[in-house]
Amino acid sequence: MTNVAQAGHMLERARWAAAAYADYDAAAVNTIVNAVAEAGYAEAERFATEAVAETGMGVAADKVTKNRACSRGIVDYYRDQDYVSPRLDEARKIVELPRPAGVVLALTPTTNPVATVYFKVILALMTRNAVVVAPHPRAKRCSADAARVLAEAAVAAGAPEGIVQVVDEPSIPLVQALMADERTDVIVATGGTGVVRAAYSSGNPALGVGPGNVPVFVDASADINAAAKRIVDSKAFDNSVLCTNESVLIVEDAVADKLRSALTRAGAHILDEDGARRLRAYMFADGHLNTDVVGRDAAWIAGQAGLRVTPKTRVLIAPFDDVIAEEMLAHEKLSPVLGMTTAADAARGIRAARAVVRIGGAGHSAAIHSENPAVISDFAAQVPVLRVSVNVGNSTGSSGLDTNLAPSMTIGTGFVGRSSIGENLQPQNLINWARIAYNSEPGVVMGNFAGINPWHSPAGQVPQYPRASNDRDGVAVPPRRSYATPNRASDAGLDALRAELRALVIEELAQLIKR
Missing domain, CATH: 3.40.605.10 (Aldehyde Dehydrogenase; Chain A, domain 1)
Known part of the structure; x- marks a missing residue:
C-alpha cells in the first residue's frame, strides 16, 4: 500500500x-x-x-x-x-x-x-x-x-x-x-x-x-537547602528529557557558596574549569548538542567526556561566566547537565535569566527559588516566558505534575515563542463552541433549553466500519453537515499551493530526522 x-x-x-x-x-x-x-x-x-x-x-x-x-x-x-x-x-x-x-x-x-x-x-x-x-x-x-x-x-x-x-x-x-x-x-x-x-x-x-531552555534563579532570600534538593531532583528526573527541565542555574553571589555545598550534598557534582571545558567540548563538539547525551545519566555522560565521578552522581554542574549565545552551556541540554553562573544581585540575576531565554526557550518556562514576592513578581514580568514555577523543581512544576497548572506533555509558548497556544x-x-445567541433586548424571551441535549448515547452495538455512519439500528439519520469535506480538487491555484507546502514539509521532516 x-x-x-x-x-x-x-x-x-x-x-x-x-x-x-x-x-x-x-x-x-x-x-x-x-x-x-x-x-x-x-x-x-x-x-x-x-x-x-x-x-x-x-x-x-x-x-x-x-x-x-x-x-x-x-x-x-x-x-x-x-x-x-x-x-x-x-x-x-x-x-x-x-x-x-x-x-x-x-x-x-x-x-x-x-x-x-x-x-x-x-x-x-x-x-x-x-x-x-x-x-x-x-x-x-x-x-x-x-x-x-x-x-x-x-x-x-x-x-x-x-x-x-x-x-x-x-x-x-x-x-x-x-x-x-x-x-x-x-x-x-x-x-x-x-x-x-x-x-x-x-x-x-x-x-x-517551542523548545525550552529554562533558567532557574536562586536569590538571597531562598531556602538554600530546599532549593538545592529541588533543583537536583528536577534535573535528575527521567534524566532531564522533559523540555521543562532546568538548563541554566543563576545564583545570587551572597549565597553562591552555600548553594554549591547544598547541591553537592543533594547528589550533584560541580566541575572545575577544566572539567567544564571537557564537558563542553564533548557535548557541543560541532557547535550543536551531541544528541547521544539526551536522556543519559550523569555518570555515563561524565565518562564519555573523560571525567571521573562517582556512579551515584545525579547531576553534573558546569560553571561558566557570561550568558551569551557563544557559551554553549547556556543552551538547552536535555540531559542531567546544568550550566551555572552567578549574579551580583537580584536585578542582575533577572537580566541573566532574560539572556538565557533570548538564546532559546522564548515563551516556555522559568523557575525561581525565593521568599521575596517583589523579586518573584519582577522575575515573572521581565523574563519572557508564560509559566514561572516558584520553589519547586521546574521539570514537574511547569508541566503541572507538582503544581496546579494543567498537567501536560505539550507546553505552549504563545506568540513570543511562535506557538499557536500559550498554555499547557x-x-x-x-x-470549538457553537453559540446560540438570542436577541439581547429584554422584551425578547429566551426559549427554555433546560434538560435539552442533542447528543445521544449509542443504542446497542456500535456500527462497525465501513458500515455507513448514518445507519443506526436500521434507521437512517441525516448526515452531520459539520463533517462534510468540500471538493476543492478543481482549484488549480490551490493545487499548486498544496504542492509547494508538501515540498516544505518534506524538507522540514528530512532535517528533523538528520538531527
Missing part, C-alpha cells in the same frame, strides 16, 4: 469514527475515557521499561510516574469538567454547544513517548475526537503498543472502531501525507522545532510548541 493510500485509509476510518463519536453524550464519553485511562495506568510500568529499552533515554521509575500522571492522573484532574454537554447562560441568553475538532493527528516524540501518547489520546477522547498517533521512528514500538492498548479499551467500552489508530512504521512520506490531507482537522505536534514548523506549514490547523495543552484546545 502506498504511503498516500495508507494515510487515506487511516484518515477515512478516523473521519467515520469521529462523526459517529460526535453523537455520544457525556455519560458514554466518560465511560470510554475512564476505561482508557485505567488501561493505560495498568500498563504504566511495562511501557516505561519498554520506552527506556527502545530509546535508551530516561529512567524507568520516572517514566512510570509520568505514565500514571498522564492516564488516571489526567482524568482525575478534569473529573469535574464537561466538554460534551451544552452550556446554558440564561443571563446572557446564550446556549453553547461543543463542536469537536474531528480527526486529531498526534505527533509524539522520542523523549516522552508513551506519556505523550496517553496524554493526547485521552484529551482527544474527552472531547469526542478521533485520533491518529504518528510516533517518532526511534520510539515506534512502545508508542504503537501503547496506542493499541488504549484503542482496544476504547472500543471495548463502546467507542466506534477506528477512534484511536497508530502508524506502526512512521516515515517522512507517510507523515507528510497525513499532515497535508484535508481529512486531518488539527495536528498536535510535540517534538523538535523542525517537526513543529512542518506541522504549521502543512496547510491544516496545527497546535505546536488542555482538552479545551481540541473543541
Whole structure:
C-alpha cells in the first residue's frame, strides 16, 4: 500500500469514527475515557521499561510516574469538567454547544513517548475526537503498543472502531501525507522545532510548541537547602528529557557558596574549569548538542567526556561566566547537565535569566527559588516566558505534575515563542463552541433549553466500519453537515499551493530526522 493510500485509509476510518463519536453524550464519553485511562495506568510500568529499552533515554521509575500522571492522573484532574454537554447562560441568553475538532493527528516524540501518547489520546477522547498517533521512528514500538492498548479499551467500552489508530512504521512520506490531507482537522505536534514548523506549514490547523531552555534563579532570600534538593531532583528526573527541565542555574553571589555545598550534598557534582571545558567540548563538539547525551545519566555522560565521578552522581554542574549565545552551556541540554553562573544581585540575576531565554526557550518556562514576592513578581514580568514555577523543581512544576497548572506533555509558548497556544495543552484546545445567541433586548424571551441535549448515547452495538455512519439500528439519520469535506480538487491555484507546502514539509521532516 502506498504511503498516500495508507494515510487515506487511516484518515477515512478516523473521519467515520469521529462523526459517529460526535453523537455520544457525556455519560458514554466518560465511560470510554475512564476505561482508557485505567488501561493505560495498568500498563504504566511495562511501557516505561519498554520506552527506556527502545530509546535508551530516561529512567524507568520516572517514566512510570509520568505514565500514571498522564492516564488516571489526567482524568482525575478534569473529573469535574464537561466538554460534551451544552452550556446554558440564561443571563446572557446564550446556549453553547461543543463542536469537536474531528480527526486529531498526534505527533509524539522520542523523549516522552508513551506519556505523550496517553496524554493526547485521552484529551482527544474527552472531547469526542478521533485520533491518529504518528510516533517518532526511534520510539515506534512502545508508542504503537501503547496506542493499541488504549484503542482496544476504547472500543471495548463502546467507542466506534477506528477512534484511536497508530502508524506502526512512521516515515517522512507517510507523515507528510497525513499532515497535508484535508481529512486531518488539527495536528498536535510535540517534538523538535523542525517537526513543529512542518506541522504549521502543512496547510491544516496545527497546535505546536517551542523548545525550552529554562533558567532557574536562586536569590538571597531562598531556602538554600530546599532549593538545592529541588533543583537536583528536577534535573535528575527521567534524566532531564522533559523540555521543562532546568538548563541554566543563576545564583545570587551572597549565597553562591552555600548553594554549591547544598547541591553537592543533594547528589550533584560541580566541575572545575577544566572539567567544564571537557564537558563542553564533548557535548557541543560541532557547535550543536551531541544528541547521544539526551536522556543519559550523569555518570555515563561524565565518562564519555573523560571525567571521573562517582556512579551515584545525579547531576553534573558546569560553571561558566557570561550568558551569551557563544557559551554553549547556556543552551538547552536535555540531559542531567546544568550550566551555572552567578549574579551580583537580584536585578542582575533577572537580566541573566532574560539572556538565557533570548538564546532559546522564548515563551516556555522559568523557575525561581525565593521568599521575596517583589523579586518573584519582577522575575515573572521581565523574563519572557508564560509559566514561572516558584520553589519547586521546574521539570514537574511547569508541566503541572507538582503544581496546579494543567498537567501536560505539550507546553505552549504563545506568540513570543511562535506557538499557536500559550498554555499547557488542555482538552479545551481540541473543541470549538457553537453559540446560540438570542436577541439581547429584554422584551425578547429566551426559549427554555433546560434538560435539552442533542447528543445521544449509542443504542446497542456500535456500527462497525465501513458500515455507513448514518445507519443506526436500521434507521437512517441525516448526515452531520459539520463533517462534510468540500471538493476543492478543481482549484488549480490551490493545487499548486498544496504542492509547494508538501515540498516544505518534506524538507522540514528530512532535517528533523538528520538531527
